Amino acid sequence: MNKIKFLIFLFFLGVFLYYWGKPQPMKSLKSDFNKILGNSSKNEPEPWTRAGRGDTIATDDDASIATDIKNKVKDKIEETVKEEVKEKEKSLFDIFTSKDSEENNSNKQSSDLEKYIPHSKSNKEIVRHSAYILSYQEEFELSSWVLHRLVKEAAYGREARSNEFLPDPLVESGSAVTQDYSRSGYDRGHLCPAGDFRHDKALQDETFYMSNMAPQAPDFNRGIWNDLENKVRSWVKKRGELIIVTGPILKKGLPTIGRMNRIAVPEKFYKIVFDPRREEAIAFLFPNEPSVELVKSFTISIDELEAMTGIDFFAKLPDALEQKLETDNNVDDWY
Numbered sequence: 185m186n187k188i189k190f191l192i193f194l195f196f197l198g199v200f201l202y203y204w205g206k207p208q209p210m211k212s213l214k215s216d217f218n219k220i221l222g223n224s225s226k227n228e229p230e231p232w233t234r235a236g237r238g239d240t241i242a243t244d245d246d247a248s249i250a251t252d253i254k255n256k257v258k259d260k261i262e263e264t265v266k267e268e269v270k271e272k273e274k275s276l277f278d279i280f281t282s283k284d285s286e287e288n289n290s291n292k293q294s295s296d297l298e299k300y301i302p303h304s305k306s307n308k309e310i311v312r313h314s315a316y317i318l319s320y321q322e323e324f325e326l327s328s329w330v331l332h333r334l335v336k337e338a339a340y341g342r343e344a345r346s347n348e349f350l351p352d353p354l355v356e357s358g359s360a361v362t363q364d365y366s367r368s369g370y371d372r373g374h375l376c377p378a379g380d381f382r383h384d385k386a387l388q389d390e391t392f393y394m395s396n397m398a399p400q401a402p403d404f405n406r407g408i409w410n411d412l413e414n415k416v417r418s419w420v421k422k423r424g425e426l427i428i429v430t431g432p433i434l435k436k437g438l439p440t441i442g443r444m445n446r447i448a449v450p451e452k453f454y455k456i457v458f459d460p461r462r463e464e465a466i467a468f469l470f471p472n473e474p475s476v477e478l479v480k481s482f483t484i485s486i487d488e489l490e491a492m493t494g495i496d497f498f499a500k501l502p503d504a505l506e507q508k509l510e511t512d513n514n515v516d517d518w519y
Contacts, residue, residue: 341382373400
């Protein structure tokens with residue numbers, strides 16, 4: 185009995201495989217079945233002819249016919265797969281919605297930089313990335329400030345640099361491109377350091393947008409500027425979290441580089457480091473040139489920086505705290 189069932193199964197499997205390869209399997213099966221019963225109509229077209237397969241396109245190109253069939257099958261498979269994926273996504277969403285919502289809200293609050301955005305008349309194009317926020321100045325093809333949060337985990341991160349410099353897709357006026365630096369003699373110097381996101385590959389990759397770059401003398405970028413970035417990362421190990429604002433001193437008449445865009449070459453760069461827990465801040469101003477001096481010898485008050493840049497750096501903080509941060513230059517709090 186089992187052998188008979190197996191033979192019947194093989195028979196129907198063979199019929200299925202035989203007709204499945206035909207353009208219109210059901211029509212072909214029906215036609216052959218009618219022939220066996222003697223019911224085939226003389227006027228009925230043979231299934232291998234154009235009329236029999238329902239092909240009204242005036243072509244004898246078998247490859248085109250096969251392609252059309254293949255595309256239809258492909259579309260059907262893709263449609264089925266998409267429906268299954270949607271159902272699975274929906275199930276996962278139902279399971280994890282509550283937990284993910286809580287985590288996302290927490291992450292959003294911890295990475296919220298809005299209250300630290302500097303105020304300036306030049307804030308015409310503010311660009312928000314996940315890793316940082318910046319104010320892009322089309323006139324100079326540079327950012328006047330870049331704001332980011334440094335967390336303790338970054339000091340112990342081990343993610344490798346991508347070194348893939350890309351135009352910033354969020355800059356509506358169009359950012360500089362990496363070719364603008366070719367044979368210029370200047371480094372594409374990070375304002376928001378890639379090393380401040382060594383704990384998160386996606387965030388670190390964002391720091392390679394050209395809106396976050398500025399022309400820096402090689403020995404400055406790889407020397408004392410790098411020393412400053414390392415010093416700040418040593419501070420965050422003890423302080424836990426720091427808010428950092430970095431930028432060039434921009435003014436009319438600066439020399440430029442660039443093949444496709446005219447990028448201003450700043451004479452000086454600044455960095456402000458704020459500890460929101462201890463309510464302490466320190467600021468630095470460096471000439472765009474190599475130096476053998478100590479990093480702390482370049483400290484400056486935030487008030488002085490504001491006078492030079494026309495930027496109000498902590499405008500959204502309480503007035504008393506803002507005044508304390510901007511007038512004091514307590515190097516001893518940090519060293």
